[in-house]
Amino acid sequence: MNVSIALAWASLLLDPAMASKIQAHVADAIVARALKTFQVPGAAVALVRGDQILLLKGYGQRSIDTKQPITADTIFPLASCTKQFTTTLLALLVDEKKLDWDTPVKKLYPAFQLSDPHANELLTLRDLVTHRTGLGSHDLLWYHAPARWDDILPKVRHLPLDYPFRSGYRYSSIPFVAAGRIAEKIGHDRWEKLIRNRLCEPLEMKNVYFTTTAIPRDADRAWGHRLNKNGDIERMATYEIDEPNPAGSLHTTARDLVPWLQFHLTNGIAPNGERLITSKALLETRSPQNLIRLDETTQAMFPETVLMSYAMGWVVNDYRGLKIVAHGGLIDGFRVQLTLVPEKNLACAILTNRHDNRLPLATTNALIDLYLGLPPRDWIGYYRKLVDAEAAAKRQSRAARDQARDPSAPPSLALADFAGSYEHPAYGRATVQFLDNRLTLRFSGFTCSLEHYERDTFRITDGFFEDELTTFRVRDQKPLAVKFMDIEFHRK
Numbered sequence: 001m002n003v004s005i006a007l008a009w010a011s012l013l014l015d016p017a018m019a020s021k022i023q024a025h026v027a028d029a030i031v032a033r034a035l036k037t038f039q040v041p042g043a044a045v046a047l048v049r050g051d052q053i054l055l056l057k058g059y060g061q062r063s064i065d066t067k068q069p070i071t072a073d074t075i076f077p078l079a080s081c082t083k084q085f086t087t088t089l090l091a092l093l094v095d096e097k098k099l100d101w102d103t104p105v106k107k108l109y110p111a112f113q114l115s116d117p118h119a120n121e122l123l124t125l126r127d128l129v130t131h132r133t134g135l136g137s138h139d140l141l142w143y144h145a146p147a148r149w150d151d152i153l154p155k156v157r158h159l160p161l162d163y164p165f166r167s168g169y170r171y172s173s174i175p176f177v178a179a180g181r182i183a184e185k186i187g188h189d190r191w192e193k194l195i196r197n198r199l200c201e202p203l204e205m206k207n208v209y210f211t212t213t214a215i216p217r218d219a220d221r222a223w224g225h226r227l228n229k230n231g232d233i234e235r236m237a238t239y240e241i242d243e244p245n246p247a248g249s250l251h252t253t254a255r256d257l258v259p260w261l262q263f264h265l266t267n268g269i270a271p272n273g274e275r276l277i278t279s280k281a282l283l284e285t286r287s288p289q290n291l292i293r294l295d296e297t298t299q300a301m302f303p304e305t306v307l308m309s310y311a312m313g314w315v316v317n318d319y320r321g322l323k324i325v326a327h328g329g330l331i332d333g334f335r336v337q338l339t340l341v342p343e344k345n346l347a348c349a350i351l352t353n354r355h356d357n358r359l360p361l362a363t364t365n366a367l368i369d370l371y372l373g374l375p376p377r378d379w380i381g382y383y384r385k386l387v388d389a390e391a392a393a394k395r396q397s398r399a400a401r402d403q404a405r406d407p408s409a410p411p412s413l414a415l416a417d418f419a420g421s422y423e424h425p426a427y428g429r430a431t432v433q434f435l436d437n438r439l440t441l442r443f444s445g446f447t448c449s450l451e452h453y454e455r456d457t458f459r460i461t462d463g464f465f466e467d468e469l470t471t472f473r474v475r476d477q478k479p480l481a482v483k484f485m486d487i488e489f490h491r492k
Contacts, residue, residue, distance in 0.1 A: 023370060024055060030366045031059050034380050038362070038387070039233055040354040041225050042070040044254035047367060048261050050345045054371060056254060062353070063223040064233060072255045075207060075221045076351040077239075079329030081338050082250040083176050084313035085195055087129050087285045088277070089183050091312075092198055095281035099186050101126040105178070108185065112178040113157040119165035125182060127166065128175040129312045130289040134161030135172045140485060141427065142174070144445035144464075148243060149177050158425035169292050169310060173247035176313075180246025192244040202270045203263055205256040210244040215251060224333010226355040236333035236355055248331065254349055257338065261347035264325075264340055285312040286325045286340075300386060301361070314340075319365070320374055326364075330356055339364050344372055358383040398467065405454045412456055412474045415439055422482050422489030430482060430489040441470060443484060 031043060042060030047053075058070035093099040105112055105123045113120050114133060127133050138159060141152050153174070162170050180191040187194045192210040200208045209215050226236040241249045259271050264286075267279035288309035292298065302308065308317040314325050326339040336351045337360035348367055350360040362383040369376050411418070419434040430443040439450040439458060448465055450458035456472040465485065473481040473488075481490045 020054070026370055027055050027367060028057075028059075030370070030380070031363060034359045034363045034366075035060050037380050037384050038354070038357045038359045039227065040352050040357055040359050041233060042074075042222065042353050043359060043363075044070050044072060044074055044076065044222075044349075044351045045363070045367075046072070046254040046257050046261065046349040047371070048258055048265070048347050049371070050265060051262060053258060055367075056258060058254070062221065063235065064225065065223075065235060070222060070353075071220060073207065073220050073253050074351075075209065075215060075219055075251050075253055076336060076353070077212075077248075077329070077331050077334050078250045078252060078336055078338075079248050079331040079334065080173065081327050081329040081336060082246065082248045083129070083173075084285070084327055084338070085199060085250055086176060086180050086183065086191070086246040087313035088282065089187070089191075089194055089198060090125065090129070090179060091281045091285050092277050093183065093186050094284075095277050099125070099182070101284070105182070108182045109178055111154050112175075112181070113154075114165070115157055115160055116165060119161070122165065125179060126289065126312075128179040128182075131169050131171050131175075131310050132166050132290045133172070133175055134163050134165040134168070134170075135159065135175060136162035136170050137172050138174060138426075140444065140487065142245075144239070146445060147428075149245065153178055153181070155426040169290050176247035177245060183246070190244070191246050195250070199276075200256075202272075202274065202276055203259040204271055205252060205259060207253050207256050209251040210249050211241045212238060212251070213240065213242045220253075222334070222351070222353040224331075224353055224355060226333060233354070239332035248329070254351060257349040261338070261340070261349060265342065265345055265347055286314050286316065286342075287311055288316045303382075304365075319368070322368075322372075328360065335360055337361060337364055339368075341368060341372070346371060358387055407452075407454055409455045411452060411472075413472075413477065413479065415452075417477075418472055418479050418482075420479065421492040423492050424487055424489045427487055427489070429492075430484055432482060441482070441484060443489075448484075 031045060035043060041064050042062060044058045045055055047055035056072045058072055058074055060070055062068045062070050062074055094101060102124045105125060106120060114123060119134060156174060183194060184191050215221055224236040224238060225233050228234045263270065268277040268282045269275050288311055290310045292308040292310055294308060302317060304319050305317045314327050317324050322341055323343060324339060324341060326337060329336040333355050334353055335357050339348045348364055350363055352359050362379040365379040416434040418439055419432050422430045430441060433440045441448045441450055446464060448460045449462055450470060451461050453459040453469060456474055458470050460466055460468045460470060471483045472479050479491055481488050
């Protein structure tokens, strides 16, 4: 990196054309090093300054199986970066006086209710898109679930709030889907059609898909990967989405994100010069709404940040004295990040095809430093050390847990007696089966084999929740409930 740093600083003394070439060369080196350091098969990067494209390129492979290269036209899932499209659509409707951020949800979409009746009286559209409803994530209501969204949303009333209404921050995708339903009601069309007609087409975004099933089979498409138990990269099964989702189902390319980033840098102007939305209406979606506490973990992830807040589909924080507006996206096999530096007219999109890796954040910081001439810091090395420390802490925690257990403490019942149906008013049914002298728990789209851990606690031996613990609550020699991933299902 010493040579790259020297080149980057030397470029400031050269003419603009030569400086641009040197910066592009250094950017290539940064991405190449990040791919190797974080064990990521491939990435696509879009970097713009105003109407100038500084970098638009694919790196690495779409799949380790086919070895086909990633290009600027390779399709990636945006996951939670879909949220900013939903809030921009809502802002369009607010701009047209068809909607107000502070209108009560009970007037707009009465099917969506919280478990607190007092909160329901005050709940607004703004609350839905700022993660301050009091609702926890409850991702297992929808993640790999067979249920449709219109079946899931009415169940929210059965979920206790994790914190008092409007008194904290807890990331949750579910309220964003309710906000999308409100957009449909006011816009008189399906969410995906509104996004396409009101945003994608005017912005000339040509390769946008709202489900995985809509992507052509022969498309230039990235495939997800993960690290296996041995620390090697392997393909990860695709999370198939057959229902458009206002919180996370949009798929597109680095090339198509260029006009999206420029639209935000110009505060609402399309590539043809047409203003699609007033600056005031769009900027409201990027204005701080809900404080995010910088606890130890968050501060480690953002060491140059003093203040952080959630806006509407965007996170707003400071970075080396600059205002940053950004959001990440995570889904099976992929991690992406979109970032705006408004006062410098700079924006960046980084799309990767490895599950939950730190390349997008590390590379974004490095590219911001490079193109703004900031004192360089080894962000790739920093986040590599952070990843290693997190992995070590997790191993130590699991080791301490396992060392403290008493494997000789038997279950209070015969294994067959734990079998049966257990239910939760929102999550539905979890079924425990006894077969071949083993217990298996089935819930939603998951099947979990259980082995005895200690007393009435069992360890999940494989699959998505491998090594997590499940505990039965027993009284008077009868199983009353089973606690799975912090959800307590009661014996039917």
